[in-house]
Amino acid sequence: GQQVMQIPQYQHVQEGEDFTTYCNSSTTLSNIQWYKQRPGGHPVFLIQLVKSGEVKKQKRLTFQFGEAKKNSSLHITATQTTDVGTYFCAGRGYGGSQGNLIFGKGTKLSVKP
């Protein structure tokens, strides 16, 4: 079945350093979403990418969707302590049960002040 792989599993950075997490799907996706889960919290939607090659920015966060719609990345510039949490990608396939979101295992980001 459809799988979404996400790396790295953990990332420890010094405040001010950049951070990137990558997702790769075994199948072509209709769209991909990114979520952030703060420690002790629940996943919260950040953004959805739909178009091949799409790039979206939210302040210091840059999201990319690959040309083949099978991979995606989230890049954070100049991390801050407020960026701490686990970042999940979630890919959606086409039709039926494939329309469900399949989550990657997440990248847990820690930021040292």
Add this chain to the structure above:
Amino acid sequence: DADVTQTPRNRITKTGKRIMLECSQTKGHDRMYWYRQDPGLGLRLIYYSFDVKDINKGEISDGYSVSRQAQAKFSLSLESAIPNQTALYFCATSDPFRGTEAFFGQGTRLTVV
């Protein structure tokens, strides 16, 4: 009030006991989901429901059952709890035909002793 409400928020139960986790939503979404979160394993889909009459198994349905009592309510049961079902459980809703994001409840932390 939260869009997706889970009860209880925390529960400790004994091996062999039956337990029900409840979820209600005010989003008006047809699709509801139950996920399980374990450290390093991300979010794994247990069951999902397209509407009241449509319930489907997810990736890890063994040992679990669900009931969709109404569009707004989706409950998860552990018929005979076992220690390896200790985890954080999330309910979520979405409307994938509009491509919208998933909205998560606050989570239920279940411990089976």
